[in-house]
Amino acid sequence: MKAIMSRSIGGPETLVLEEVDDPVAAPGQIVVRVKASGVNFPDTLIIEDKYQFKPKRPFSPGAEFSGIVEAIGGGVSSFQLGDRVMGFSRWGAMAQKIAISASRCAVIPDEMPFDEASAFILTYGTSYYALKERGALRVGETLLVLGAAGGVGLAAIEIGKAMGARVVAAVSTPEKARLARKHGADRAVIYPTAPFDASSRREVARLLKGACDPHGAHVVCDVVGGYYSEAALRAIAWDGRFLVVGFTGGIPQIPLNLALLKSCKIVGVFLGPWLDRSVDHFSRAAAELLEWYQAGKLRPCISARFPLAEAGDAIAQLATRKAMGKIVVNID
Ligand SMILES: NC(=O)c1ccc[n+]([C@@H]2O[C@H](COP(=O)([O-])OP(=O)(O)OC[C@H]3O[C@@H](n4cnc5c(N)ncnc54)[C@H](OP(=O)(O)O)[C@@H]3O)[C@@H](O)[C@H]2O)c1
Known part of the structure:
Protein backbone atom coordinates (compact mmCIF):
# COMPACT_ATOMS: atom_id res chain seq x y z
CA MET A 1 0.00 0.00 0.00
CA ILE A 121 -14.17 11.98 15.95
CA LEU A 122 -10.93 13.62 17.10
CA THR A 123 -12.05 17.15 16.24
CA TYR A 124 -15.55 17.01 17.72
CA GLY A 125 -14.43 14.47 20.33
CA THR A 126 -11.95 16.98 21.77
CA SER A 127 -14.57 19.72 22.07
CA TYR A 128 -17.13 17.25 23.42
CA TYR A 129 -14.75 16.07 26.12
CA ALA A 130 -13.75 19.67 26.85
CA LEU A 131 -17.20 21.22 27.10
CA LYS A 132 -19.21 18.34 28.46
CA GLU A 133 -16.88 16.33 30.67
CA ARG A 134 -14.36 18.97 31.76
CA GLY A 135 -16.26 22.26 31.44
CA ALA A 136 -19.73 21.06 32.51
CA LEU A 137 -21.18 23.74 30.22
CA ARG A 138 -24.79 24.51 31.12
CA VAL A 139 -27.77 25.82 29.17
CA GLY A 140 -27.78 29.63 29.04
CA GLU A 141 -24.10 30.00 29.97
CA THR A 142 -21.66 32.05 27.88
CA LEU A 143 -18.91 30.08 26.13
CA LEU A 144 -15.85 31.92 24.77
CA VAL A 145 -13.94 29.99 22.09
CA LEU A 146 -10.44 31.10 21.02
CA GLY A 147 -9.15 30.05 17.59
CA ALA A 148 -12.81 29.53 16.85
CA ALA A 149 -12.53 29.02 13.07
CA GLY A 150 -10.06 26.11 13.34
CA GLY A 151 -11.08 22.47 13.52
CA VAL A 152 -11.53 22.08 17.28
CA GLY A 153 -12.74 25.70 17.55
CA LEU A 154 -15.61 25.35 15.05
CA ALA A 155 -16.56 22.06 16.69
CA ALA A 156 -16.67 23.86 20.05
CA ILE A 157 -19.04 26.48 18.62
CA GLU A 158 -21.42 23.85 17.28
CA ILE A 159 -21.30 21.67 20.40
CA GLY A 160 -21.71 24.77 22.58
CA LYS A 161 -24.87 25.67 20.65
CA ALA A 162 -26.10 22.04 20.81
CA MET A 163 -25.68 22.26 24.60
CA GLY A 164 -27.70 25.49 24.79
CA ALA A 165 -24.92 28.01 25.45
CA ARG A 166 -24.45 31.54 24.10
CA VAL A 167 -21.24 31.33 22.08
CA VAL A 168 -18.67 34.09 21.57
CA ALA A 169 -16.05 33.26 18.93
CA ALA A 170 -12.62 34.92 18.96
CA VAL A 171 -10.51 34.76 15.79
CA SER A 172 -7.74 36.59 13.94
CA THR A 173 -9.39 37.65 10.65
CA PRO A 174 -12.77 38.91 9.37
CA GLU A 175 -13.01 35.85 7.10
CA LYS A 176 -12.62 33.54 10.10
CA ALA A 177 -15.19 35.63 12.01
CA ARG A 178 -17.71 35.12 9.17
CA LEU A 179 -17.10 31.37 9.22
CA ALA A 180 -17.58 31.23 13.00
CA ARG A 181 -20.90 33.10 12.69
CA LYS A 182 -21.99 30.77 9.90
CA HIS A 183 -21.40 27.81 12.21
CA GLY A 184 -23.56 29.26 14.96
CA ALA A 185 -21.51 31.74 17.01
CA ASP A 186 -23.81 34.39 18.48
CA ARG A 187 -21.00 36.90 18.32
CA ALA A 188 -17.54 36.97 16.76
CA VAL A 189 -14.64 39.23 17.72
CA ILE A 190 -11.33 39.71 15.96
CA TYR A 191 -8.21 39.78 18.09
CA PRO A 192 -4.90 41.26 16.92
CA THR A 193 -2.00 39.02 15.99
CA ALA A 194 0.45 38.21 18.82
CA PRO A 195 2.93 39.11 20.22
CA PHE A 196 1.22 41.74 22.38
CA ASP A 197 2.80 44.56 24.30
CA ALA A 198 1.29 45.57 27.65
CA SER A 199 -1.27 47.92 26.08
CA SER A 200 -2.50 45.49 23.40
CA ARG A 201 -2.69 42.79 26.10
CA ARG A 202 -5.12 45.03 28.02
CA GLU A 203 -6.95 45.90 24.80
CA VAL A 204 -7.52 42.20 23.96
CA ALA A 205 -8.71 41.55 27.51
CA ARG A 206 -11.19 44.47 27.19
CA LEU A 207 -12.34 43.19 23.78
CA LEU A 208 -13.05 39.69 25.10
CA LYS A 209 -14.63 40.95 28.33
CA GLY A 210 -16.92 43.29 26.38
CA ALA A 211 -18.02 40.48 24.10
CA CYS A 212 -18.85 38.24 27.08
CA ASP A 213 -20.82 40.85 29.04
CA PRO A 214 -22.58 41.07 31.42
CA HIS A 215 -21.16 38.19 33.50
CA GLY A 216 -18.04 37.24 31.58
CA ALA A 217 -17.44 33.81 30.04
CA HIS A 218 -18.69 30.94 32.18
CA VAL A 219 -16.52 28.62 30.10
CA VAL A 220 -13.43 29.49 28.02
CA CYS A 221 -12.29 26.96 25.43
CA ASP A 222 -8.63 27.84 24.76
CA VAL A 223 -7.09 26.00 21.81
CA VAL A 224 -4.54 28.78 21.18
CA GLY A 225 -2.62 29.56 24.37
CA GLY A 226 0.29 32.00 23.99
CA TYR A 227 -0.51 35.65 24.58
CA TYR A 228 -4.24 35.01 24.20
CA SER A 229 -4.76 32.90 27.34
CA GLU A 230 -4.22 35.63 29.91
CA ALA A 231 -6.58 38.02 28.09
CA ALA A 232 -9.23 35.28 27.96
CA LEU A 233 -8.77 34.43 31.64
CA ARG A 234 -9.38 38.09 32.45
CA ALA A 235 -12.74 37.76 30.65
CA ILE A 236 -13.90 34.76 32.68
CA ALA A 237 -16.96 34.86 34.94
CA TRP A 238 -17.02 34.24 38.67
CA ASP A 239 -16.73 30.46 39.22
CA GLY A 240 -15.95 29.99 35.49
CA ARG A 241 -14.07 27.08 33.91
CA PHE A 242 -10.99 27.80 31.79
CA LEU A 243 -10.33 24.81 29.51
CA VAL A 244 -6.70 24.27 28.50
CA VAL A 245 -6.99 22.48 25.15
CA GLY A 246 -4.06 23.48 22.94
CA PHE A 247 -1.10 25.73 22.30
CA THR A 248 -0.99 26.74 18.64
CA GLY A 249 0.23 30.16 19.84
CA GLY A 250 2.72 28.71 22.37
CA ILE A 251 2.53 27.62 26.00
CA PRO A 252 1.40 30.58 28.13
CA GLN A 253 2.52 31.66 31.56
CA ILE A 254 -0.46 32.83 33.57
CA PRO A 255 -0.50 34.99 36.73
CA LEU A 256 -2.34 32.62 39.08
CA ASN A 257 -3.84 35.48 41.08
CA LEU A 258 -6.37 35.77 38.19
CA ALA A 259 -7.79 32.37 39.14
CA LEU A 260 -8.15 33.47 42.75
CA LEU A 261 -9.83 36.77 41.81
CA LYS A 262 -12.58 35.00 39.83
CA SER A 263 -12.71 31.87 42.02
CA CYS A 264 -12.45 30.01 38.72
CA LYS A 265 -11.11 26.61 37.71
CA ILE A 266 -8.26 26.09 35.24
CA VAL A 267 -8.96 22.66 33.80
CA GLY A 268 -6.73 20.47 31.60
CA VAL A 269 -8.28 18.66 28.62
CA PHE A 270 -6.45 15.69 27.05
CA LEU A 271 -8.67 13.53 24.88
CA GLY A 272 -6.38 10.55 24.13
CA PRO A 273 -5.65 9.51 27.72
CA TRP A 274 -9.34 10.00 28.63
CA LEU A 275 -10.27 7.56 25.87
CA ASP A 276 -7.58 5.15 27.14
CA ARG A 277 -9.23 5.04 30.55
CA SER A 278 -12.42 3.30 29.41
CA VAL A 279 -13.76 1.94 26.12
CA ASP A 280 -17.10 3.44 27.16
CA HIS A 281 -15.68 6.93 26.72
CA PHE A 282 -15.18 6.49 22.97
CA SER A 283 -18.51 4.79 22.40
CA ARG A 284 -20.43 7.34 24.48
CA ALA A 285 -18.80 10.32 22.75
CA ALA A 286 -19.21 8.80 19.26
CA ALA A 287 -22.87 7.90 19.88
CA GLU A 288 -23.89 11.35 21.15
CA LEU A 289 -21.87 13.22 18.50
CA LEU A 290 -23.38 11.11 15.70
CA GLU A 291 -26.85 11.72 17.15
CA TRP A 292 -26.21 15.48 17.01
CA TYR A 293 -24.81 15.08 13.48
CA GLN A 294 -27.95 13.25 12.36
CA ALA A 295 -30.10 15.93 13.98
CA GLY A 296 -28.27 18.54 11.85
CA LYS A 297 -26.61 20.22 14.85
CA LEU A 298 -23.05 19.42 13.74
CA ARG A 299 -21.87 20.34 10.26
N1 LIG B 1 -6.15 18.53 24.29
C1 LIG B 1 -6.47 17.64 23.37
O1 LIG B 1 -6.84 16.51 23.65
C2 LIG B 1 -6.37 18.08 21.95
C3 LIG B 1 -6.90 17.30 20.91
C4 LIG B 1 -6.83 17.79 19.59
C5 LIG B 1 -6.21 19.00 19.35
N2 LIG B 1 -5.67 19.68 20.39
C6 LIG B 1 -5.03 20.97 20.20
O2 LIG B 1 -6.01 21.91 19.88
C7 LIG B 1 -5.42 22.95 19.12
C8 LIG B 1 -6.26 23.19 17.88
O3 LIG B 1 -6.15 22.09 16.99
P1 LIG B 1 -6.85 22.16 15.57
O4 LIG B 1 -6.56 20.87 14.91
O5 LIG B 1 -8.24 22.63 15.73
O6 LIG B 1 -5.96 23.31 14.89
P2 LIG B 1 -6.35 24.38 13.75
O7 LIG B 1 -7.50 23.89 12.95
O8 LIG B 1 -5.10 24.71 13.07
O9 LIG B 1 -6.87 25.63 14.59
C9 LIG B 1 -6.04 26.27 15.50
C10 LIG B 1 -6.29 27.77 15.53
O10 LIG B 1 -5.24 28.34 16.34
C11 LIG B 1 -5.09 29.70 15.97
N3 LIG B 1 -3.67 30.09 16.01
C12 LIG B 1 -3.16 31.07 16.76
N4 LIG B 1 -1.85 31.17 16.59
C13 LIG B 1 -1.49 30.24 15.69
C14 LIG B 1 -0.27 29.87 15.10
N5 LIG B 1 0.88 30.48 15.42
N6 LIG B 1 -0.25 28.86 14.20
C15 LIG B 1 -1.40 28.22 13.88
N7 LIG B 1 -2.62 28.53 14.42
C16 LIG B 1 -2.65 29.54 15.31
C17 LIG B 1 -5.71 29.87 14.58
O11 LIG B 1 -6.86 30.70 14.76
P3 LIG B 1 -6.75 32.29 14.65
O12 LIG B 1 -5.92 32.59 13.42
O13 LIG B 1 -8.17 32.71 14.51
O14 LIG B 1 -6.09 32.73 15.93
C18 LIG B 1 -6.17 28.47 14.20
O15 LIG B 1 -7.41 28.50 13.51
C19 LIG B 1 -3.99 22.51 18.83
O16 LIG B 1 -3.11 23.12 19.75
C20 LIG B 1 -4.03 21.03 19.07
O17 LIG B 1 -2.76 20.51 19.42
C21 LIG B 1 -5.75 19.26 21.67
Whole structure:
Protein backbone atom coordinates (compact mmCIF):
# COMPACT_ATOMS: atom_id res chain seq x y z
CA MET A 1 0.00 0.00 0.00
CA LYS A 2 0.98 3.65 -0.29
CA ALA A 3 1.56 5.84 2.75
CA ILE A 4 2.94 9.26 3.55
CA MET A 5 5.93 8.62 5.81
CA SER A 6 8.02 10.64 8.24
CA ARG A 7 11.59 9.30 8.04
CA SER A 8 13.39 12.24 9.63
CA ILE A 9 12.46 14.96 12.13
CA GLY A 10 11.21 18.05 10.31
CA GLY A 11 8.35 20.03 8.81
CA PRO A 12 5.78 18.90 6.24
CA GLU A 13 8.38 19.13 3.44
CA THR A 14 10.20 16.12 4.93
CA LEU A 15 7.25 13.77 4.36
CA VAL A 16 7.57 11.24 1.53
CA LEU A 17 5.08 9.04 -0.31
CA GLU A 18 6.24 5.42 -0.15
CA GLU A 19 5.19 1.86 -0.84
CA VAL A 20 5.03 0.00 2.50
CA ASP A 21 3.73 -3.38 3.71
CA ASP A 22 -0.01 -3.77 4.23
CA PRO A 23 -0.99 -3.88 7.92
CA VAL A 24 -2.46 -7.04 9.45
CA ALA A 25 -5.28 -7.08 12.00
CA ALA A 26 -3.97 -8.32 15.39
CA PRO A 27 -6.47 -9.68 17.95
CA GLY A 28 -8.85 -6.87 18.93
CA GLN A 29 -8.08 -4.90 15.77
CA ILE A 30 -9.67 -4.26 12.39
CA VAL A 31 -7.96 -3.19 9.18
CA VAL A 32 -9.65 -0.21 7.54
CA ARG A 33 -9.16 0.74 3.88
CA VAL A 34 -8.82 4.47 4.46
CA LYS A 35 -10.96 6.77 2.29
CA ALA A 36 -10.03 10.07 3.93
CA SER A 37 -7.89 11.38 6.77
CA GLY A 38 -8.61 14.63 8.62
CA VAL A 39 -5.63 16.91 9.30
CA ASN A 40 -5.16 18.15 12.87
CA PHE A 41 -2.71 20.56 14.45
CA PRO A 42 -0.97 17.71 16.33
CA ASP A 43 0.08 16.37 12.88
CA THR A 44 2.29 19.46 12.55
CA LEU A 45 3.89 18.70 15.92
CA ILE A 46 4.28 14.92 15.76
CA ILE A 47 6.45 15.01 12.62
CA GLU A 48 8.77 17.46 14.38
CA ASP A 49 8.98 15.34 17.55
CA LYS A 50 7.25 18.17 19.44
CA TYR A 51 4.10 16.27 20.43
CA GLN A 52 3.38 14.39 23.63
CA PHE A 53 3.85 11.09 21.75
CA LYS A 54 6.97 10.36 19.69
CA PRO A 55 6.35 7.36 17.43
CA LYS A 56 9.31 5.32 16.25
CA ARG A 57 10.32 6.24 12.67
CA PRO A 58 9.39 5.68 9.99
CA PHE A 59 5.74 6.37 10.69
CA SER A 60 2.79 7.89 8.91
CA PRO A 61 1.02 10.87 10.54
CA GLY A 62 -2.77 11.19 10.54
CA ALA A 63 -4.92 10.70 13.63
CA GLU A 64 -8.54 10.62 12.44
CA PHE A 65 -9.92 8.86 9.42
CA SER A 66 -12.84 7.19 7.72
CA GLY A 67 -12.97 4.14 5.51
CA ILE A 68 -14.24 0.62 4.96
CA VAL A 69 -13.55 -2.42 7.14
CA GLU A 70 -11.36 -4.77 5.12
CA ALA A 71 -10.18 -7.34 7.70
CA ILE A 72 -11.22 -8.30 11.21
CA GLY A 73 -8.88 -9.63 13.92
CA GLY A 74 -9.64 -12.30 16.51
CA GLY A 75 -12.16 -11.48 19.22
CA VAL A 76 -13.82 -8.62 17.33
CA SER A 77 -17.57 -9.03 16.93
CA SER A 78 -18.70 -5.41 16.68
CA PHE A 79 -17.86 -4.93 12.96
CA GLN A 80 -18.51 -6.69 9.68
CA LEU A 81 -16.46 -6.64 6.51
CA GLY A 82 -17.58 -3.70 4.38
CA ASP A 83 -18.82 -1.55 7.28
CA ARG A 84 -18.34 2.19 6.75
CA VAL A 85 -16.45 3.47 9.80
CA MET A 86 -14.62 6.40 11.34
CA GLY A 87 -11.75 6.05 13.76
CA PHE A 88 -9.18 7.72 15.96
CA SER A 89 -5.57 6.69 16.05
CA ARG A 90 -2.67 8.79 17.30
CA TRP A 91 -0.88 8.40 13.96
CA GLY A 92 -0.85 6.14 10.90
CA ALA A 93 -3.97 7.30 9.04
CA MET A 94 -2.31 9.05 6.09
CA ALA A 95 -2.03 5.68 4.38
CA GLN A 96 -4.21 3.49 2.22
CA LYS A 97 -4.84 1.09 5.13
CA ILE A 98 -4.59 1.18 8.89
CA ALA A 99 -4.77 -1.53 11.56
CA ILE A 100 -6.58 -0.09 14.56
CA SER A 101 -8.16 -1.23 17.81
CA ALA A 102 -11.83 -1.95 17.14
CA SER A 103 -12.67 0.03 20.28
CA ARG A 104 -11.44 3.23 18.56
CA CYS A 105 -13.82 2.91 15.59
CA ALA A 106 -17.53 3.47 15.10
CA VAL A 107 -19.90 2.71 12.24
CA ILE A 108 -21.01 5.91 10.51
CA PRO A 109 -24.51 6.72 9.22
CA ASP A 110 -25.20 5.92 5.54
CA GLU A 111 -25.74 9.59 4.75
CA MET A 112 -22.42 10.73 6.26
CA PRO A 113 -19.83 11.30 3.49
CA PHE A 114 -16.36 9.86 4.08
CA ASP A 115 -14.67 13.27 4.10
CA GLU A 116 -16.97 14.57 6.86
CA ALA A 117 -16.49 11.33 8.81
CA SER A 118 -12.70 11.70 8.55
CA ALA A 119 -12.89 15.12 10.19
CA PHE A 120 -15.13 14.19 13.06
CA ILE A 121 -14.17 11.98 15.95
CA LEU A 122 -10.93 13.62 17.10
CA THR A 123 -12.05 17.15 16.24
CA TYR A 124 -15.55 17.01 17.72
CA GLY A 125 -14.43 14.47 20.33
CA THR A 126 -11.95 16.98 21.77
CA SER A 127 -14.57 19.72 22.07
CA TYR A 128 -17.13 17.25 23.42
CA TYR A 129 -14.75 16.07 26.12
CA ALA A 130 -13.75 19.67 26.85
CA LEU A 131 -17.20 21.22 27.10
CA LYS A 132 -19.21 18.34 28.46
CA GLU A 133 -16.88 16.33 30.67
CA ARG A 134 -14.36 18.97 31.76
CA GLY A 135 -16.26 22.26 31.44
CA ALA A 136 -19.73 21.06 32.51
CA LEU A 137 -21.18 23.74 30.22
CA ARG A 138 -24.79 24.51 31.12
CA VAL A 139 -27.77 25.82 29.17
CA GLY A 140 -27.78 29.63 29.04
CA GLU A 141 -24.10 30.00 29.97
CA THR A 142 -21.66 32.05 27.88
CA LEU A 143 -18.91 30.08 26.13
CA LEU A 144 -15.85 31.92 24.77
CA VAL A 145 -13.94 29.99 22.09
CA LEU A 146 -10.44 31.10 21.02
CA GLY A 147 -9.15 30.05 17.59
CA ALA A 148 -12.81 29.53 16.85
CA ALA A 149 -12.53 29.02 13.07
CA GLY A 150 -10.06 26.11 13.34
CA GLY A 151 -11.08 22.47 13.52
CA VAL A 152 -11.53 22.08 17.28
CA GLY A 153 -12.74 25.70 17.55
CA LEU A 154 -15.61 25.35 15.05
CA ALA A 155 -16.56 22.06 16.69
CA ALA A 156 -16.67 23.86 20.05
CA ILE A 157 -19.04 26.48 18.62
CA GLU A 158 -21.42 23.85 17.28
CA ILE A 159 -21.30 21.67 20.40
CA GLY A 160 -21.71 24.77 22.58
CA LYS A 161 -24.87 25.67 20.65
CA ALA A 162 -26.10 22.04 20.81
CA MET A 163 -25.68 22.26 24.60
CA GLY A 164 -27.70 25.49 24.79
CA ALA A 165 -24.92 28.01 25.45
CA ARG A 166 -24.45 31.54 24.10
CA VAL A 167 -21.24 31.33 22.08
CA VAL A 168 -18.67 34.09 21.57
CA ALA A 169 -16.05 33.26 18.93
CA ALA A 170 -12.62 34.92 18.96
CA VAL A 171 -10.51 34.76 15.79
CA SER A 172 -7.74 36.59 13.94
CA THR A 173 -9.39 37.65 10.65
CA PRO A 174 -12.77 38.91 9.37
CA GLU A 175 -13.01 35.85 7.10
CA LYS A 176 -12.62 33.54 10.10
CA ALA A 177 -15.19 35.63 12.01
CA ARG A 178 -17.71 35.12 9.17
CA LEU A 179 -17.10 31.37 9.22
CA ALA A 180 -17.58 31.23 13.00
CA ARG A 181 -20.90 33.10 12.69
CA LYS A 182 -21.99 30.77 9.90
CA HIS A 183 -21.40 27.81 12.21
CA GLY A 184 -23.56 29.26 14.96
CA ALA A 185 -21.51 31.74 17.01
CA ASP A 186 -23.81 34.39 18.48
CA ARG A 187 -21.00 36.90 18.32
CA ALA A 188 -17.54 36.97 16.76
CA VAL A 189 -14.64 39.23 17.72
CA ILE A 190 -11.33 39.71 15.96
CA TYR A 191 -8.21 39.78 18.09
CA PRO A 192 -4.90 41.26 16.92
CA THR A 193 -2.00 39.02 15.99
CA ALA A 194 0.45 38.21 18.82
CA PRO A 195 2.93 39.11 20.22
CA PHE A 196 1.22 41.74 22.38
CA ASP A 197 2.80 44.56 24.30
CA ALA A 198 1.29 45.57 27.65
CA SER A 199 -1.27 47.92 26.08
CA SER A 200 -2.50 45.49 23.40
CA ARG A 201 -2.69 42.79 26.10
CA ARG A 202 -5.12 45.03 28.02
CA GLU A 203 -6.95 45.90 24.80
CA VAL A 204 -7.52 42.20 23.96
CA ALA A 205 -8.71 41.55 27.51
CA ARG A 206 -11.19 44.47 27.19
CA LEU A 207 -12.34 43.19 23.78
CA LEU A 208 -13.05 39.69 25.10
CA LYS A 209 -14.63 40.95 28.33
CA GLY A 210 -16.92 43.29 26.38
CA ALA A 211 -18.02 40.48 24.10
CA CYS A 212 -18.85 38.24 27.08
CA ASP A 213 -20.82 40.85 29.04
CA PRO A 214 -22.58 41.07 31.42
CA HIS A 215 -21.16 38.19 33.50
CA GLY A 216 -18.04 37.24 31.58
CA ALA A 217 -17.44 33.81 30.04
CA HIS A 218 -18.69 30.94 32.18
CA VAL A 219 -16.52 28.62 30.10
CA VAL A 220 -13.43 29.49 28.02
CA CYS A 221 -12.29 26.96 25.43
CA ASP A 222 -8.63 27.84 24.76
CA VAL A 223 -7.09 26.00 21.81
CA VAL A 224 -4.54 28.78 21.18
CA GLY A 225 -2.62 29.56 24.37
CA GLY A 226 0.29 32.00 23.99
CA TYR A 227 -0.51 35.65 24.58
CA TYR A 228 -4.24 35.01 24.20
CA SER A 229 -4.76 32.90 27.34
CA GLU A 230 -4.22 35.63 29.91
CA ALA A 231 -6.58 38.02 28.09
CA ALA A 232 -9.23 35.28 27.96
CA LEU A 233 -8.77 34.43 31.64
CA ARG A 234 -9.38 38.09 32.45
CA ALA A 235 -12.74 37.76 30.65
CA ILE A 236 -13.90 34.76 32.68
CA ALA A 237 -16.96 34.86 34.94
CA TRP A 238 -17.02 34.24 38.67
CA ASP A 239 -16.73 30.46 39.22
CA GLY A 240 -15.95 29.99 35.49
CA ARG A 241 -14.07 27.08 33.91
CA PHE A 242 -10.99 27.80 31.79
CA LEU A 243 -10.33 24.81 29.51
CA VAL A 244 -6.70 24.27 28.50
CA VAL A 245 -6.99 22.48 25.15
CA GLY A 246 -4.06 23.48 22.94
CA PHE A 247 -1.10 25.73 22.30
CA THR A 248 -0.99 26.74 18.64
CA GLY A 249 0.23 30.16 19.84
CA GLY A 250 2.72 28.71 22.37
CA ILE A 251 2.53 27.62 26.00
CA PRO A 252 1.40 30.58 28.13
CA GLN A 253 2.52 31.66 31.56
CA ILE A 254 -0.46 32.83 33.57
CA PRO A 255 -0.50 34.99 36.73
CA LEU A 256 -2.34 32.62 39.08
CA ASN A 257 -3.84 35.48 41.08
CA LEU A 258 -6.37 35.77 38.19
CA ALA A 259 -7.79 32.37 39.14
CA LEU A 260 -8.15 33.47 42.75
CA LEU A 261 -9.83 36.77 41.81
CA LYS A 262 -12.58 35.00 39.83
CA SER A 263 -12.71 31.87 42.02
CA CYS A 264 -12.45 30.01 38.72
CA LYS A 265 -11.11 26.61 37.71
CA ILE A 266 -8.26 26.09 35.24
CA VAL A 267 -8.96 22.66 33.80
CA GLY A 268 -6.73 20.47 31.60
CA VAL A 269 -8.28 18.66 28.62
CA PHE A 270 -6.45 15.69 27.05
CA LEU A 271 -8.67 13.53 24.88
CA GLY A 272 -6.38 10.55 24.13
CA PRO A 273 -5.65 9.51 27.72
CA TRP A 274 -9.34 10.00 28.63
CA LEU A 275 -10.27 7.56 25.87
CA ASP A 276 -7.58 5.15 27.14
CA ARG A 277 -9.23 5.04 30.55
CA SER A 278 -12.42 3.30 29.41
CA VAL A 279 -13.76 1.94 26.12
CA ASP A 280 -17.10 3.44 27.16
CA HIS A 281 -15.68 6.93 26.72
CA PHE A 282 -15.18 6.49 22.97
CA SER A 283 -18.51 4.79 22.40
CA ARG A 284 -20.43 7.34 24.48
CA ALA A 285 -18.80 10.32 22.75
CA ALA A 286 -19.21 8.80 19.26
CA ALA A 287 -22.87 7.90 19.88
CA GLU A 288 -23.89 11.35 21.15
CA LEU A 289 -21.87 13.22 18.50
CA LEU A 290 -23.38 11.11 15.70
CA GLU A 291 -26.85 11.72 17.15
CA TRP A 292 -26.21 15.48 17.01
CA TYR A 293 -24.81 15.08 13.48
CA GLN A 294 -27.95 13.25 12.36
CA ALA A 295 -30.10 15.93 13.98
CA GLY A 296 -28.27 18.54 11.85
CA LYS A 297 -26.61 20.22 14.85
CA LEU A 298 -23.05 19.42 13.74
CA ARG A 299 -21.87 20.34 10.26
CA PRO A 300 -18.20 19.51 9.65
CA CYS A 301 -16.69 22.26 7.52
CA ILE A 302 -14.21 20.90 4.98
CA SER A 303 -12.43 23.89 3.46
CA ALA A 304 -9.83 22.07 1.36
CA ARG A 305 -9.03 18.58 0.10
CA PHE A 306 -5.60 17.24 -0.88
CA PRO A 307 -4.55 13.93 -2.48
CA LEU A 308 -2.36 11.58 -0.42
CA ALA A 309 0.79 12.55 -2.35
CA GLU A 310 0.26 16.17 -1.18
CA ALA A 311 -0.48 15.40 2.47
CA GLY A 312 2.56 17.48 3.48
CA ASP A 313 0.99 20.56 1.84
CA ALA A 314 -2.23 19.85 3.74
CA ILE A 315 -0.36 19.75 7.06
CA ALA A 316 1.51 22.95 6.13
CA GLN A 317 -1.81 24.84 5.89
CA LEU A 318 -2.35 24.32 9.63
CA ALA A 319 1.23 25.10 10.57
CA THR A 320 0.97 28.49 8.84
CA ARG A 321 -2.40 29.49 10.38
CA LYS A 322 -4.05 29.49 6.94
CA ALA A 323 -6.55 26.69 7.49
CA MET A 324 -10.21 27.38 8.18
CA GLY A 325 -12.42 24.56 9.43
CA LYS A 326 -11.00 21.19 8.43
CA ILE A 327 -8.54 20.10 5.79
CA VAL A 328 -8.87 16.55 4.56
CA VAL A 329 -6.52 14.22 2.72
CA ASN A 330 -8.44 12.03 0.27
CA ILE A 331 -7.06 8.53 -0.14
CA ASP A 332 -8.15 6.11 -2.82
N1 LIG B 1 -6.15 18.53 24.29
C1 LIG B 1 -6.47 17.64 23.37
O1 LIG B 1 -6.84 16.51 23.65
C2 LIG B 1 -6.37 18.08 21.95
C3 LIG B 1 -6.90 17.30 20.91
C4 LIG B 1 -6.83 17.79 19.59
C5 LIG B 1 -6.21 19.00 19.35
N2 LIG B 1 -5.67 19.68 20.39
C6 LIG B 1 -5.03 20.97 20.20
O2 LIG B 1 -6.01 21.91 19.88
C7 LIG B 1 -5.42 22.95 19.12
C8 LIG B 1 -6.26 23.19 17.88
O3 LIG B 1 -6.15 22.09 16.99
P1 LIG B 1 -6.85 22.16 15.57
O4 LIG B 1 -6.56 20.87 14.91
O5 LIG B 1 -8.24 22.63 15.73
O6 LIG B 1 -5.96 23.31 14.89
P2 LIG B 1 -6.35 24.38 13.75
O7 LIG B 1 -7.50 23.89 12.95
O8 LIG B 1 -5.10 24.71 13.07
O9 LIG B 1 -6.87 25.63 14.59
C9 LIG B 1 -6.04 26.27 15.50
C10 LIG B 1 -6.29 27.77 15.53
O10 LIG B 1 -5.24 28.34 16.34
C11 LIG B 1 -5.09 29.70 15.97
N3 LIG B 1 -3.67 30.09 16.01
C12 LIG B 1 -3.16 31.07 16.76
N4 LIG B 1 -1.85 31.17 16.59
C13 LIG B 1 -1.49 30.24 15.69
C14 LIG B 1 -0.27 29.87 15.10
N5 LIG B 1 0.88 30.48 15.42
N6 LIG B 1 -0.25 28.86 14.20
C15 LIG B 1 -1.40 28.22 13.88
N7 LIG B 1 -2.62 28.53 14.42
C16 LIG B 1 -2.65 29.54 15.31
C17 LIG B 1 -5.71 29.87 14.58
O11 LIG B 1 -6.86 30.70 14.76
P3 LIG B 1 -6.75 32.29 14.65
O12 LIG B 1 -5.92 32.59 13.42
O13 LIG B 1 -8.17 32.71 14.51
O14 LIG B 1 -6.09 32.73 15.93
C18 LIG B 1 -6.17 28.47 14.20
O15 LIG B 1 -7.41 28.50 13.51
C19 LIG B 1 -3.99 22.51 18.83
O16 LIG B 1 -3.11 23.12 19.75
C20 LIG B 1 -4.03 21.03 19.07
O17 LIG B 1 -2.76 20.51 19.42
C21 LIG B 1 -5.75 19.26 21.67
